Amino acid sequence: MIDSESLLDLLNTxxxxxxxGVLHSHDHAESRALQEMWNxxxxxxxxxxxxxxxxxxxxxxxxHDLLELNRLGxxxxxxxxxDELGRIAMLIAxxxxxxxxxxxxxxxxxxxxxxxxxxxxILRALPLLPSAERFTTLAFEACRSHLQPLFEAITCDNxxxxxxxxxxxMNHMVLKALSLGIALQRIIGLEQRTTPELxxxxxxxxSERRAAGRSIPTDVRLLLHP
Amino acid sequence: MRYFDPHIHMxxxxxxxxxxxxxxxxxxxxxxxxxxxxPRTHVGTFEDYFRSLIGWxxxxxxxxxxxxxCTLSLNPKEANNSAVASGVFELLSIYLQKDAVVAVGxxxxxxxxxxxxxxxxxxxxxxxxxxxxVLVHTPHRDKKRGTERSLALIRAMGFPEERALIDHNTEExxxxxxDTGCWAGHSIYPNTKMDESxxxxxxxxxxxxxxxxxxxxxxGVSDPLKVPKTAQAMRAxxxxxxxxxxxxxxxxxxxxxxxxxxxxxxVEQTIDHTRLWEGNSVLRGQTPTPxxxxxxxxxKSLK
Numbered sequence: 279m280i281d282s283e284s285l286l287d288l289l290n291t292x293x294x295x296x297x298x299g300v301l302h303s304h305d306h307a308e309s310r311a312l313q314e315m316w317n318x319x320x321x322x323x324x325x326x327x328x329x330x331x332x333x334x335x336x337x338x339x340x341x342h343d344l345l346e347l348n349r350l351g352x353x354x355x356x357x358x359x360x361d362e363l364g365r366i367a368m369l370i371a372x373x374x375x376x377x378x379x380x381x382x383x384x385x386x387x388x389x390x391x392x393x394x395x396x397x398x399x400i401l402r403a404l405p406l407l408p409s410a411e412r413f414t415t416l417a418f419e420a421c422r423s424h425l426q427p428l429f430e431a432i433t434c435d436n437x438x439x440x441x442x443x444x445x446x447x448m449n450h451m452v453l454k455a456l457s458l459g460i461a462l463q464r465i466i467g468l469e470q471r472t473t474p475e476l477x478x479x480x481x482x483x484x485s486e487r488r489a490a491g492r493s494i495p496t497d498v499r500l501l502l503h504p
Numbered sequence: 505m506r507y508f509d510p511h512i513h514m515x516x517x518x519x520x521x522x523x524x525x526x527x528x529x530x531x532x533x534x535x536x537x538x539x540x541x542x543p544r545t546h547v548g549t550f551e552d553y554f555r556s557l558i559g560w561x562x563x564x565x566x567x568x569x570x571x572x573x574c575t576l577s578l579n580p581k582e583a584n585n586s587a588v589a590s591g592v593f594e595l596l597s598i599y600l601q602k603d604a605v606v607a608v609g610x611x612x613x614x615x616x617x618x619x620x621x622x623x624x625x626x627x628x629x630x631x632x633x634x635x636x637x638v639l640v641h642t643p644h645r646d647k648k649r650g651t652e653r654s655l656a657l658i659r660a661m662g663f664p665e666e667r668a669l670i671d672h673n674t675e676e677x678x679x680x681x682x683d684t685g686c687w688a689g690h691s692i693y694p695n696t697k698m699d700e701s702x703x704x705x706x707x708x709x710x711x712x713x714x715x716x717x718x719x720x721x722x723x724g725v726s727d728p729l730k731v732p733k734t735a736q737a738m739r740a741x742x743x744x745x746x747x748x749x750x751x752x753x754x755x756x757x758x759x760x761x762x763x764x765x766x767x768x769x770x771v772e773q774t775i776d777h778t779r780l781w782e783g784n785s786v787l788r789g790q791t792p793t794p795x796x797x798x799x800x801x802x803x804k805s806l807k
Contacts, residue, residue, distance in 0.1 A: 319598075326601035330764065334603075391551070393558040393602045425563050 280406050285350050286370050288343065293332050293364035316375050318384055325368055325388050329395060332364035354435045354466060357402060365399035366406065373407050382412050389416055394425055401431035405438040414442055421451050426458060433465060440467025449476045452501070453483060462497040472504040505749060509533040509731045510756035511639070511671060511689060511718035514561055514572065515553075521721075521728045522568040528732040532571040532768065534760065535561060536610045536639055539581045541723055547591035550578075554595065558602045573766065575609035575639050576600055583623035584615070593626060600634050606763040607631075609639025610671070613650045616643070621657075628663045637667040637762045639689075642677060651677040655684050667762055669716065672697055678706060682714065687759050691720035692730035700730075700737035707743055712750040716759065 324331070337360050339347070347356065357363040369388075373381050385407075389400050401420050404413050417439065420432040432438060433455050439448055448471050455462060462468060480501035487494045507530045514522070514535050525533075535557055544550055557574040565572035576599050578592045600608060608631040613620050631638045640658075643650035651670065658668050665685030672691045673681060681688040690706070691697045703717060719730035727733070735748050760766045 322598055323601055326598055329603045330601075334767070391555065391598060393604060394563065395603060397559075425559070 280352070281350055282370050282374065282406070282408065285347075285352070285406065286367060288346055288350070289363060289367040289370070292337065292339075292343075293360055293367055316377065318376070318380070318387075321368075321372060321376075321384065322388060322391070325365060325396065326392070328365050328368065329361040332361040335360050337363050352406075354437060357399075361395070362399045362402060365396065366403040369400065369403040370406055385413065386416060389419075394427060397428055398431045401428065401438075402436065404432070405436060405441065410438065411442050414447075417442070418447055421447065421454065429454065429458070430460065430464075434460060435464055435466065437466045439465070440471050443471075445471075445473060445475065449473070449479055452476060453479055456480070456483065456495050456497060456501075459495060462500050468500075469504065472501060477501055477504060505529055505732075505735065505745070505752070506531045507731045507735065507752045508756045509718055509728070510669075510716055510760065511536055511691065511720045512728060513538060513720070513722035514565060515556065516723035517721060517728055519564070519568070522565060522570060525728050526568045526570055528729050530570060530729075530731065532573070533565065534573045534575060534606060534756070536575040536607075537577055537579065538610055538641075538722070539579050543585060544582065544588060547588050547595070550588065550592045551595055554599045558599070558604050562604055571768065573604050573606045573760070575607040576605050577609050577611045577627055577639075578623050579610055580612050580614040580620050580624070580641055580643070583620045584617055586619070589619065589623060593623065596627070596630060597634070600630070600636060603765055603767070605636075606760045606765050607637045607639045607669070608634075609669075610641035611638060612641040612654050613643050614641075616646070616650060616653060624654075624657060625661065628658065628661050631667075632663060635764070637669065637759065638663070640668055640670045640686075642670060642672045647672075647674065648676050648680075651680055655680060655686065658686065659684070669759055671718075672720070674698065675702070675706065678710060682710060687714040687716060687755070689716045689718055691718055692727075692734050693720065694725055694727055700734045703734050704737050704741045704743065707738060707747070707751065708741075712747045712755070714755065715751050716755050717751055 337357055347353075357366055369385070372384065376384055385400065389397055392400065397420070401417070404410055404417060407413065417432050420428050421439075423429050433451055439451055443451065452462070452465065452468065455465060480498050484494050484498045484502070507528070509525070509530055510533070512533050512535060514533065537554065537557060540553070544553075554576055557576065561574075562572035576596060578589055578596070582592070583589050596608070599605065608627050611624055611627045613624065628638060640654050642654060651673075654670060658665060666687070669687040669689050670677075670681045671689035673688050674697070678688055678690075690703055692700060692703055697720070707715060717731055717734055719726065719728050721728040721730070731752055735752050738748050738751075739745070757766065757768065
């Protein structure tokens with residue numbers, strides 16, 4: 279379990295995550311609705327418009343920040359652009375601001391109505407959210423995506439699948455990554471999740487490729503001889 | 505020469521079209537949301553359509569090295585459908601925030617009803633609040649009157665004219681538009697609206713200032729290559745390269761850049777199809793591995 283408050287403090291030194299309905303009240307005409315601490319529509323509008331506010335420039339983290347992230351248990355690359363980090367911070371903030379029973383539906387709504395950039399940020403934020411096991415359905419959906427960047431956002435450099443996916447979902451994700459030519463070393467925790475069933479699936483995949491006269495991804499070996 | 509098609513409904517087109525467009529030099533396009541041929545009966549079908557215009561369709565375009573932007577709106581025809589109109593309008597303040605949405609449009613008139621007036625006005629207001637330009641459709645029937653009324657409404661609302669693009673112009677509507685500060689779009693069609701030779705004559709008569717052309721290709725008889733074909737007709741009729749480039753690239757870029765969201769640097773970049781989407785792949789430092797599914801060869805340059 280990540281210490282959300284310390285993480286948010288750290289993220290806020292880079293991108294100030296707006297508290298929906300409070301900090302930006304002067305920007306909006308709907309001032310009455312804004313008096314509440316939490317307003318879902320305003321959060322969704324700010325989340326959608328976050329690229330314009332935070333900018334899309336690459337994110338640079340100092341060695342100090344990286345050490346601090348490590349200390350908080352974040353050993354993977356969290357974000358690569360400023361808006362991605364901004365959105366992650368917004369989601370962590372929303373998880374504590376929104377009524378707890380409402381947060382999952384807000385997150386799903388933001389994902390459903392999000393463009394690829396927004397969805398990407400949501401998938402990167404998943405392992406940092408409280409009770410992250412609640413969001414497997416959303417993660418499975420990303421695994422079914424034909425948009426490779428979305429598939430990579432959940433699959434690569436993200437501890438979420440190995441922590442929360444059941445075997446079948448994990449196995450199918452790994453097979454899809456193989457077929458897309460994604461380097462398997464980018465899947466966090468794969469070693470611990472390699473089962474005899476996954477090894478069999480990988481062997482069958484290699485056999486199918488061989489029979490069709492096609493090349494076999496070299497990474498298959500990592501699964502055949504775990 | 506590179507081309508920008510600022511009005512084309514790619515949802516209705518095939519991958520062959522995308523391939524041919526890229527081959528012909530089209531590097532960027534805008535897909536306005538519009539009427540899908542038959543009335544929608546649920547707000548949710550609009551919403552999924554909006555989502556595909558900001559998600560799947562840009563990805564499809566990107567696989568062919570074409571940068572895809574869109575404009576979103578409640579279109580004039582369906583503004584008359586009270587079962588969905590207000591629900592669709594409610595969605596707009598969220599979806600217009602998205603990165604790839606570079607204007608509110610198509611808005612305007614179809615039959616010039618009271619409902620059309622209302623949603624035209626509401627969407628002009630929304631565009632001002634969200635700091636976006638507008639793309640205005642002009643009607644097929646009673647076109648001249650519809651154009652006059654659109655221009656009058658824009659002026660009456662105090663909407664900045666340089667941020668309005670009036671589309672589907674003809675010989676009779678173009679002078680009206682150019683008399684204002686609005687920009688003038690022309691949809692080059694095989695049989696209707698405007699054709700290449702008439703367009704050449706209009707450019708010779710009116711010049712290039714605020715002039716824009718598009719194919720408006722959709723699910724009807726239309727041609728997604730009309731922008732490069734019209735440029736060719738201009739060339740064959742002695743219009744110089746610089747003027748052609750003004751019409752087929754600089755003008756649409758200048759107009760839609762007013763959104764602050766026409767991010768063309770991704771167009772300038774070399775295509776790497778593991779990063780086709782927004783350059784926002786999670787690949788960092790690792791060697792990108794090409795996917796066999798991509799129709800674009802790795803490292804193929806856009807220039």
